[in-house]
Amino acid sequence: MSSTFYRSFVALISGGIFAVGLGVSGMLNPANVRGFLDILGEWKPALMFVMVGAIAVYAISNLLAQRMQKPVLEKDWSNLPRPGFDFPNVAKLGAVLFGVGWGMAGFCPGPAIVSLPSLNPSVIIFTIAMLAGFYGFALYERMKHNKAH
Amino acid sequence: MMMALYGGLIIGLAAVLLMIFNGRIMGISGIAGTFVNMLFTPKARTAQSGEFAWRGFFILGMLLGGIGLSQFTNIFTEASMVSSNPVVLIVAGLLVGVGTRMGWGCTSGHGICGIARFSGRSVMATIIFIAAGMGAVAVANALFNATGGN
Known part of the structure; x- marks a missing residue:
């Protein structure tokens, strides 16, 4: 199997997990998003915690990734923007x-x-x-x- | 509030997978924008078929996830639209499409991945688009009240 196959498989799983995360978080309800942005009206700050949770997980693994020579399925980290x-x-x-x-x-x-x-x-x-x-x-x-x- | 946090943790996990295995940022506007461009540009598509493939499969994963949510939850039936006016939706869609490409990313790429990587430009971008969104909602509310709710 080529590396394209594995990379596409990881992307498929990641996309699916992302969708579930959005569903759980409340981001799929536009009224919630509107509430989050309605700071001068009835502000609903809950969606801020979506960012808090996601950033926490990603930041920790980013520190771990910095210790990896390369991504599991790629030859280097050159596709990550600096x-x-x-x-x-x-x-x-x-x-x-x-x-x-x-x-x-x-x-x-x-x-x-x-x-x-x-x-x-x-x-x-x-x-x-x-x-x-x-x-x-x-x-x-x-x-x-x-x-x- | 807890659901927002749990959802965020799951979204973070999805982004981590894409970084650790594929060395890529999980930025939806970048993934989908590049995919759409390649879709209509046969030369780019054949020259970089692997690049086209993983983006397509990421989007397929999102859609399958959406199908799952529509089958097993009532998230979509409970969602209430901010607007169902086609003109508003088209203008808003164009602004989001053009704006995210012009601004190098959206909520996922800048707001989550970029901030978590301590990227100054992503912090700037996130502050700007949240402030602009708050401004747009405030203006929309003012117009709504001025027209007596239309």
Whole structure:
């Protein structure tokens, strides 16, 4: 079996566990997300604990991973972005746009995709628009890149 | 509150698997954004079939998880939408799609993995998108009250 097979298998399991985690956490209910963001109204801070739990687990294993020569199924750690402070203004603007969209619909990318099997029309419309946004931005980047060469 | 914490621990576990075994960040906008781009770009897809494959299987895992939740829980039937107005949903979806790619990540990649790796840019990004989200909700509430709830 090739390493692609094993890497894809791990990805499948990870994606499934992620979906269950989102379900347990309450992130699949847009009203909860809205409540978390409604700091000037009836603020529901519970979702903050999703980040607390996930960051705690990930930070501990990140320390362990730093002692590993390489990931189990890869030859090195080169696919991990280097932590750093470089964050240009255009990327900051991107974060603003994302936040506004997140507040408007109560969905970020993970919960939107995991909620697709609910077949809720609102979820389907939002997710298709989001995927179009992904692709539209990729096309724009490619156009910019081609112009530069 | 405890459920949010338990859910977070499970999400953390999923992210750990992807890092320890595959050496990758579990950032959904990056995984799905790259996948969609490769899907419509045959050249990139064949040149990096392994890259295309694991992303596809991660998304398949998310969808299978979603199917499981829809079959064995009432999470989706209990969920209440913030908006069912198609115009709002399309604009919001486009903003999330473009914004997460332009901003190098979303709630999972920046908010969880990046912060846990002490990445300054992820801390900045998370503060910005949470603040922008809070702003958007405050404005939406003000408009809602001004129009008498429409």
